Amino acid sequence: MINAVLVFNNNGQPRLTKFYTHLDTSTQQRLISEIFTLVANRPSSSCNFLPLPPLLASASTSTSVSSSPSDTPSLITYRHYATLYFIVISTSTESPLALLDLIQVFVEALDRLFENVCELDLIFNYETLHATLGEMIVGGVVVETGLDKVVDGVKSQGRVAKRPGGEGLRGVGGAGLGAGVWAGR
Amino acid sequence: MLREHSAMEIAKSRRILAVSSPDCDILKLLKDLTGSAPATSQGSNAGLSHTWNLETNYYKVEIPIWIDEIRNLTEWKSEFMGDEAKEVVQALGAWIYCFSKPVTQTDLDAIKDTLRAISEVKDNGSEYGWDGACVAVAMPQTVTPYLDISFDDWDDICRDFGFEFIDAEATGRNEYGEQTGIARIKEALQSNDWAMNESLDLDELEPYNENPMDEDSGFNMEGQEMGFEFAALKSALARDESSNDTEDDAHESDQVDELERMMVHLQAARETSSGLSGVDKRRFAAREVEKIMRQL
Numbered sequence: 001m002i003n004a005v006l007v008f009n010n011n012g013q014p015r016l017t018k019f020y021t022h023l024d025t026s027t028q029q030r031l032i033s034e035i036f037t038l039v040a041n042r043p044s045s046s047c048n049f050l051p052l053p054p055l056l057a058s059a060s061t062s063t064s065v066s067s068s069p070s071d072t073p074s075l076i077t078y079r080h081y082a083t084l085y086f087i088v089i090s091t092s093t094e095s096p097l098a099l100l101d102l103i104q105v106f107v108e109a110l111d112r113l114f115e116n117v118c119e120l121d122l123i124f125n126y127e128t129l130h131a132t133l134g135e136m137i138v139g140g141v142v143v144e145t146g147l148d149k150v151v152d153g154v155k156s157q158g159r160v161a162k163r164p165g166g167e168g169l170r171g172v173g174g175a176g177l178g179a180g181v182w183a184g185r
Numbered sequence: 186m187l188r189e190h191s192a193m194e195i196a197k198s199r200r201i202l203a204v205s206s207p208d209c210d211i212l213k214l215l216k217d218l219t220g221s222a223p224a225t226s227q228g229s230n231a232g233l234s235h236t237w238n239l240e241t242n243y244y245k246v247e248i249p250i251w252i253d254e255i256r257n258l259t260e261w262k263s264e265f266m267g268d269e270a271k272e273v274v275q276a277l278g279a280w281i282y283c284f285s286k287p288v289t290q291t292d293l294d295a296i297k298d299t300l301r302a303i304s305e306v307k308d309n310g311s312e313y314g315w316d317g318a319c320v321a322v323a324m325p326q327t328v329t330p331y332l333d334i335s336f337d338d339w340d341d342i343c344r345d346f347g348f349e350f351i352d353a354e355a356t357g358r359n360e361y362g363e364q365t366g367i368a369r370i371k372e373a374l375q376s377n378d379w380a381m382n383e384s385l386d387l388d389e390l391e392p393y394n395e396n397p398m399d400e401d402s403g404f405n406m407e408g409q410e411m412g413f414e415f416a417a418l419k420s421a422l423a424r425d426e427s428s429n430d431t432e433d434d435a436h437e438s439d440q441v442d443e444l445e446r447m448m449v450h451l452q453a454a455r456e457t458s459s460g461l462s463g464v465d466k467r468r469f470a471a472r473e474v475e476k477i478m479r480q481l
Contacts, residue, residue: 009376010349011318011319011347011349011373013316016457017456017457018456040344044337044361080361081362082361082362082363082364083363083364083372083373118372119372119376120241120242120243120375120376123243123376124243124244126453126454126457127449127450127453130453130456130457131453
């Protein structure tokens with residue numbers, strides 16, 4: 001299962017923190033800062049996966065007695081798009097490549113909903129951010145990975161915020177998070 | 186149905202403190218960034234102030250910018266570690282440190298020392314953990330050759346002290362699709378939270394004084410009531426009651442839809458704020474209340 005989806009900017013400020021495993025606030029905050037440090041210190045040439053350190057894994061397991069490999073969060077999958085890190089924490093039962101694709105679909109959906117999304121859009125429209133994620137993951141289980149279905153689902157909820165003053169064009173060129181061609185790292 | 190955000194005006198903004206070494210043309214940087222700059226006075230930029238009218242798709246704000254020059258790092262640091270200076274530091278939303286690209290290793294060491302000093306001042310000034318933007322801007326160097334340091338190396342050096350590195354001479358987007366140069370400074374500052382913490386009242390704050398220990402500089406902080414938010418809530422409730430007389434079915438279902446939207450909004454707000462620290466949570470909550478009141 002997916003244990004958490006986190007989005008940070010380059011300075012470590014969280015822009016989305018969605019946990020599917022129950023944690024108390026202080027553990028959440030510790031996880032958030034430690035995971036960002038781990039991911040941000042990765043050289044840009046390294047791969048998009050790293051194991052969740054054991055201490056963090058035990059902290060992020062819920063208080064239930066049994067903890068089998070399918071319960072314990074053990075994998076961090078991340079992608080760096082322009083100034084934002086998209087991070088998924090999951091158990092080992094999830095496919096890393098599928099998670100990579102999931103992040104890609106998430107970002108592409110946001111880009112379609114906001115027309116070249118930028119960090120400011122995510123800050124001021126976090127309901128749309130949550131709604132988009134909600135179309136894809138429910139209770140830690142991936143339910144939809146089709147880009148069109150996700151975008152249509154969010155639009156039908158009526159939660160796409162329109163930018164004031166028109167159709168949200170960002171000016172000439174309109175290169176948003178992905179520079180038009182999904183240049184995620 | 187699409188909802189529109191109106192571009193809200195941030196009434197009280199946190200400040201920017203822009204510091205540089207004397208050889209650095211910080212006024213040029215401010216001109217490139219904000220469109221204008223204050224006139225230089227008597228060979229020193231210390232104590233100058235400026236205002237940036239920043240407008241984004243979501244908010245507009247007038248950000249006061251204070252300018253300072255670091256002639257002697259030890260003296261500057263000890264001034265800023267003092268109690269009076271703490272109030273200045275707490276009022277800041279961003280730091281800009283501007284330096285000329287270093288020619289020698291000694292120059293580079295001085296830059297690192299300055300970054301370290303600013304970082305210590307920042308930590309000293311905030312009790313709850315400060316949240317804001319810190320950018321270190323490398324300005325053009327006329328002396329050649331100067332040290333050839335890669336972007337990644339600069340990035341590492343600056344991040345160690347909590348700063349984002351910007352090369353002022355860079356333009357366009359880099360290989361990762363990120364903005365560079367002045368455009369990136371603008372982008373980083375736009376994504377910053379400029380709203381002043383409601384517990385600080387800076388109406389009586391005089392323009393930035395180079396020497397914060399000066400008796401006349403009068404940093405006078407008073408607590409500010411959250412009264413305006415309760416007034417907004419009361420007036421919204423009063424409006425709602427008066428409209429009940431003319432209610433019909435369509436109006437009722439609109440209200441149900443509206444309430445449902447508000448519940449979803451509040452739930453998303455709760456999830457978003459769960460990752461924030463105490464002060465950020467309060468600030469975030471106040472902003473959300475304002476948003477909801479405006480919708481009513």
